[in-house]
Amino acid sequence: MSASQPRPALSARRSSAVSYSSPGLTPSPGGTRSSHLSPLHIKVQRLLSANFEDAGTRAALDTLGQLERGEADEGAEAGSKQVGQQPQVQQRGIGTALKRGGLRKEVDGKMAEGSREFLQAFSEVNDKLSMLQSHLDAMHVCCDEVQTELDKANQGTRYLLEHAEGLRQQRATTTVQQSLVHVFLSRFTLTDAELRALNSREVPVGPELFAAMDKTDRIRADCRALLSGEAGEGTQAGLDIMEYTSQHLEAGFSKIHKWLTFEARGFAKDVLEVSATVREAVSRLKARPDLLSEVLSVLGTTRSTSILNLFLDALTRGGPNGLPRPIELHAHDPIRYIGDMLAWLHQAMAGEREFLESLFGTKEDEKGARRVGEVHALSRHRRIKTGVEGAELLRTDRDRVKKLLDKDFEGCGRPLKIRVQQTIKSQESPIMAYRIATLIHFYKVTMERTIGEDALMSTVLGEIMDHAYELFFETLKAQGRSLLRFIQPPAAALTAPLQLREILSTLREIMTVYATSLLEHEASVPSPKSREADFTDVLDAALDPALDMCTRMAEMRPVEWDRHVFWVNCDEAVLSALEGFEFVGQRRVTVERDEETHVESLTAEHHSHLLKESGLEPAVSALRTKEAGTALSSLAPASPSALLAAQATLTTFLSSLDPLTSPRLALLPPHLATAVHAEALARLSAAYGELADAVLDPANGYEGAESLLRRRKEEVEMLLVVR
Template identity: 25%
Template sequence: MENRPDGLVKPCFSISNRINKFLELGSENEKDTIEALRELSTFYKENTTNDRHNLRSKIEKRNLSINEEILTAFKDVKSILDNMHKDVVGMSECVQSMTNRLQTTKSQTTQLIEQASKLQYEKNKLIMQQEIVSAFIRTFQLTGDELVILHGSSRKTPINDDFFTVIDRVQVIHSKCRILMQSGHQTLALDIMQRMTILQEAGLERLYRWTQTHCRHIENDKLVSLLTKAMNKLQERPILFKYVIDEYCTSRRSVLVSSFIDVLTLGKGYSNDSNPIEMHAHDPKRYVGDILAWLHQAISLEKENFLILLSHCNKSAISEQISESLSNITEGLCHPLKSRIEHIVAVEAPSTVLYSVTMLIRFYQLTLKTVIQNSVLDMMFGDLIELSEKSFISRLQRETRMALGERAESPSTDLIPVPSVSRLLSLLNEILSVASIAEDRKKDTLQIVSCIIDPLLQEVNVTASRLPTVDMAVYLLNCMHQIHSTLALYEYMDQRLERLQAQSDAQIDTLTSEQASSLVAHLNLGAIYNILLQSHDQRPLSSIPGMDALSIKEFTNKLETFLVMPDILLLPQISLLQSSNHRINVQRRAFEVIGAIYKQLYEACHESKNRYQNPDSLFSFTPEALLKMLFTH
């Protein structure tokens, strides 16, 4: 309830409704309400009736005051905005002016930009072309320094590894021109190839002159590497290559001859402490051996140097060149070497020494043949071998004649071979001991044996022909035995030994015949044997004179006595046989003759037709027992 101006109490229905309405408001409006009330509290101090009646006017006044303040503030803002507008308008005008000017400038510079783009394109194109040309020049042309290295502007420009690098590059460029031709640039490729060919020829000409000058110094280790590379390059030009090889061979031939003379006279061999070879000229074997040993070493060294010189060359193309060049190099040694060896084989040296010299020459020819085959030196070795062989054979024949003497020696009473036989067999042993290591030992052995044994056998036969039959047979057998024993030690003597054995068998037959005849005579068996041979009539043997039982008993008694000491009836010369086999063989064969006659007599006496009374009493033993007893002795 509130008091109304008229004094009436007016119900506060509207206020409660408002309060209720306020309370019904949501929380979203609470903040605004609280803020409004807080603002209201700033000027609404007292809650009087008058203040309540004037609240609306105060609020309106305050709202008006606030709006005026806002208006004033907006006036300032407006003034600022107006100024800003003026500035923006001014800026717009400037921008428009600049835009107009830019458009004008753009229209004016479009052509310039297009021209600049074209120029930039041309520049890039030229740069690319420059790089291509530079790469082409680097690939297909030599630099100034390379041309100087290749041509050698002065003598101070040496041949070194750089030169071979340049010459290889020239060859590579020449090869690449084929690819250039395939790409369609035939004219350019041909021009470059012609240029490279000229440069290559000039470089090889210079290399040829340098190599020809320096190939003499193959022992210089510093030059060897360059020389081997130079020969590899010059191999592409066969004529220049051959000229260099010829120059090298000429130089080495002179050096080799000089070294040979030095080693002969000064002793400057491959070993520093060697003595001059001429100091041993009195010893042919050592002299020739030292010369040929030095030659072998020198040729081996020359071959090694030559192979080093051509070490980078095509091996298949230089195989024949090696043999030809070594033949050329060693040709200068032929005359001094041949003259010295000819002098050695011509001196009065023993045949054993001459044969040793021949063996040395053969050995070194065979050793060097693979290196100097078909060369002048090889042919010289052949001539020396032929000469030394002739000299050896001549000397051997002379020594054989000297050993045999002008007149044949007569054997002593013991019938042993004369001293000349032993001397010649000793010489044969000495020579054949050397021949056993020879390459051609069969030919040498047969020739040497023929030179000594044939005259020896002839001399033995001449000597034996002066002796009685038995002495001759014994002497010949002794000589044959000694010769046979010597030859049996060596190869290739089968035919010679067979002939000696046949001659010995003939002499054994002679001795057997003589020995058997002697035994038959001493045993009085001759008459009985003749009767047995001639008993062709019908008369019984017992009735023939000399074949009666008493004669036969007399024979068997002598035979028994002979069996006690059979050596008594042997010829004294049989004991002089040097070979026990010969003695046994002669005795056995002679006893076999006696045994055969005894057997024939024994069988004849036991035949009934011969009418012997009690034939067993005539014989003390059978033929088999007789032979057993004879052979037992």
């Protein structure tokens, strides 16, 4: 029982002790405790005053209480069975027995019984321990035997372990080598699908074939690295792989070649479209120039035949449903007829060049696009390879385009040449001949810039152009010969002859054609000097016979004055015709100098005439021709009397003089007549000034010099309106 539970045995014992105490132990009432207490009384008091909170004491009391209850219960049960007494009577008997000393005995018995039970249990434990010890001894013996066996087994399996470790290392090495072999094979061999794409006709030319060829090229590039190493297995492997891939790569090129040859025969249509597959196939075949040349030869033949048929249809049948109309319907108009033929070829060549540039992948972007005939700029093109190699590839492709263009249009050369030459031969007008020649010249330059100077079409146009220019110059020469055949004296008005004006009108129209025949926005427009040099032959052929005619006509006039006036009028007509054209500047300078010479002659002669009419000519002549040191007054033409007569004549002359014009200059152009008259008057005023200064000079011996000169030189200058 725990310490917290009630203790009935202890309570009963306390009450029993109080109830059965002796009367003599009870203190007397009303008096002090007796000092002579009995031992029992003292023991009872000590028990009553004892502290039962101690754990050991409480445990002992609990044990004692349990023992008392157990004994009491057993005794009561036994007594009731024997004599049928009441349990209460038996309990009192047991308690009495415990009080009389049976408790110690009972406790000793219990202790003895507990000791026996302990000994018995310990004996069982001892037996078990003995058995365990025997088992442990047996196990020790067994462990020794097992250890011995293990030592023997370890000694026997050491070789196997070492061999197994070696096998594991070999397995790891083999695994690495297997991975390397797998990587090597995947990098340096072709799959079945790739082999089929390269060799089988069932796989069409397309991305699958191109991918297989790319891988083959990469394998061959990697093999070059193997071949560049030291001699050994790597070199032999590289040689084997190169031989292996070479066969399949050639099969791929042969497949592309056959397919492109078939496709080239199909490019016989008017509208051509190049697919990405065809463009890529052509790009691949550039690595085999011999195969590509065969394909381009077939393509050139096909396109040449097709373009010739289209050209003939345009000449005779026209376009679809008759629109546009056939070119030959305009054969009566030479410029339109020839221009339509050349324009058709120009347009067809532009479309053909675009087709070929798309075929070779050299077509420029929109920002860098150029027109037909514009000089190529080798740059900016999108290529896989760059630098010098890329530029060389681009140049090669453009050369191929030019050669194909030449071949495509070689069939059109003969029908074009025949028709143009027939048209040129029927022309008699030099203007029309020159317009045709310049038109052909323009298209010739365009063709040369597009397909080169050595191309057949450029050669044909060059021959046609030369023929046109020959006919033009022959027409000019015939015209010049007709001018010199019938020469007549100049008209009474001394104007430029009608033949010269006709020639100059024709020349001006020719110059207008030449000025508008070149494109001003072209980057290669020639400079004014080069243009003038190009036109010199035409100018000389047209103008020289006319000027020669004017020279012969002027020689038919006996009077020199008339010859100069005639020449000035002819020069003015020529200058008027050449005005406004920069490329005849040098010839204008030559004509202007010639005119200045004749104007100077007219001015000098007109001055002499005015000097004579003014009466000053004898005195001025004497002044300018006298010897040094001779007095002017001593000369008869300049004597005082002669001077007085000259002064009278001068007064009459000044009163009737028109300072703006002269009837003698009426046959000259107005601006030149005014200039000649003004210059002659200025020279007359200067001559009078010289004479006046000489008269006033004392060295000339004039007496009353001031009275001899009625007019001062300033007055004469004002009257002559000298500016």
